[in-house]
Amino acid sequence: MNPTITAFKASPDRGRGLARDMRVRWALEEVGQPYDVRLVTFEEMKQPAHLALSPFGQIPTYEDGDLALFESGSIVFHIAQRHAALLPQDAAGRARAVTWMFAALSTVEPPLVERGMAGLLERDKPWFEQRQPMLEERARKVLRELSARLGEAEWLEGAFTAGDLMMAGVLFRSKPSGILNEFPNLAAYVARAEARPAFQRAFAAQLAVFQAASAAEGT
Amino acid sequence: MNPTITAFKASPDRGRGLARDMRVRWALEEVGQPYDVRLVTFEEMKQPAHLALSPFGQIPTYEDGDLALFESGSIVFHIAQRHAALLPQDAAGRARAVTWMFAALSTVEPPLVERGMAGLLERDKPWFEQRQPMLEERARKVLRELSARLGEAEWLEGAFTAGDLMMAGVLFRSKPSGILNEFPNLAAYVARAEARPAFQRAFAAQLAVFQAASAAEGT
Numbered sequence A, B: 001m002n003p004t005i006t007a008f009k010a011s012p013d014r015g016r017g018l019a020r021d022m023r024v025r026w027a028l029e030e031v032g033q034p035y036d037v038r039l040v041t042f043e044e045m046k047q048p049a050h051l052a053l054s055p056f057g058q059i060p061t062y063e064d065g066d067l068a069l070f071e072s073g074s075i076v077f078h079i080a081q082r083h084a085a086l087l088p089q090d091a092a093g094r095a096r097a098v099t100w101m102f103a104a105l106s107t108v109e110p111p112l113v114e115r116g117m118a119g120l121l122e123r124d125k126p127w128f129e130q131r132q133p134m135l136e137e138r139a140r141k142v143l144r145e146l147s148a149r150l151g152e153a154e155w156l157e158g159a160f161t162a163g164d165l166m167m168a169g170v171l172f173r174s175k176p177s178g179i180l181n182e183f184p185n186l187a188a189y190v191a192r193a194e195a196r197p198a199f200q201r202a203f204a205a206q207l208a209v210f211q212a213a214s215a216a217e218g219t
Helices: A021-031 A048-053 A072-081 A091-121 A128-150 A162-177 A184-194 A197-218 B021-031 B048-053 B072-081 B091-121 B128-150 B162-177 B184-195 B197-218
Strands: A004-008 A036-040 A061-064 A067-070 B004-008 B036-040 B061-064 B067-070
Touching (some): A004 A021, A021 A197, A048 A061, A048 B128, A067 B091, A072 A091, A091 B067, A091 B091, A184 A197, B021 B072, B021 B197, B048 B061, B061 B072, B072 B162, B091 B128, B184 B197
Parallel strands (some): A004 A036, B004 B036
Antiparallel strands (some): B004 B061
8 A cells, every 4th residue: 555645636836846745745756655645625624534634734644554644844754764765874864864854844944934925915015015125034044044054065964865855845935936046056956956856756746736637627 | 971952141031941942951851861051142153163063053952972963853853762751662653743843843833933023023013013913813723723633632642752842842932922821721731841840950951041141240
């Protein structure tokens, strides 16, 4: 039996790979683990059956036999732990990779999401323009610091790890806004991530969901 | 040699345990691991020596021999992995505990911090009152969902784990704002966490830093 993940039936990103199932698909592709997908509507995500899996009503979830997980960070870590491709063999290397996973989700993603959400939900508000420099600076601060740390390295800690997967996955979501172009080494880092065959397979798989939904709507 | 963590030399919370070293101290106390503390000023946190440890210029960091970690989530996980007290022995139980750690940091903490930061930095802005209901609702949404999941249970997954430590640690930071009182089972959950001897030892240790700094200032 393959593990089953959930993803949006109709992703608001129109197949651009910005939903959080992308990270989990990518990790599964990196380790060569086939998986099944159950698509859920926004209505279904509020129902008890989904909330039992995902208390905060989100996607993705991950089910494998009796094990049910939520949170993309936790799912990617679980996948990484069970396969050699995404975590170093030595304890210190693993701890460093896990550190970057937490850094991606807990330090880098929040200011990027805050900036993105304001652009989405508050653009017509009278205060939008005035708050924008503060939000831009919060986002740029973490990107500047990450850029300084990465320097000219290919990945954050030598070989590609789940820490890079999560960090590049987080940065990838901000790519459409153009902010990454201010940090050429981060833009190049994300481009290297996107060039990985596993990323491309994951991207194609989530795009296919959008294309199928569009085709069904068109008929 | 004990591991060494960093903490604020002069915590802006005035010893209320709201800085992120609190979680790491608490985890170390839960597993009975003695530790040393190196206090850093805000100025020192921007210097190359600290940025080499903590690329985003934060506390806490964790050093143990050759291993250097940052991000409270990663440090707590590292501590939990090396001692039996904070993670179940079975793989599924461990994966669930890790899931709650990510949920605490990636889903619950950001809207609580966003609300807290607005109260701190935008209270005098003309838009503060108008944005407040939206920020309150984002914070209440995750608290409502967490409250529904916790129900009358003592901890999130049976016995206390690193997932509870991180979740209660995140909620504890919002306690001064009063929002937890709207969710009596979450307030009781945090109270249970605070009653743990390890929490109390960690709290006393960080409070002692503030008291020593105040006394030194007073002389």
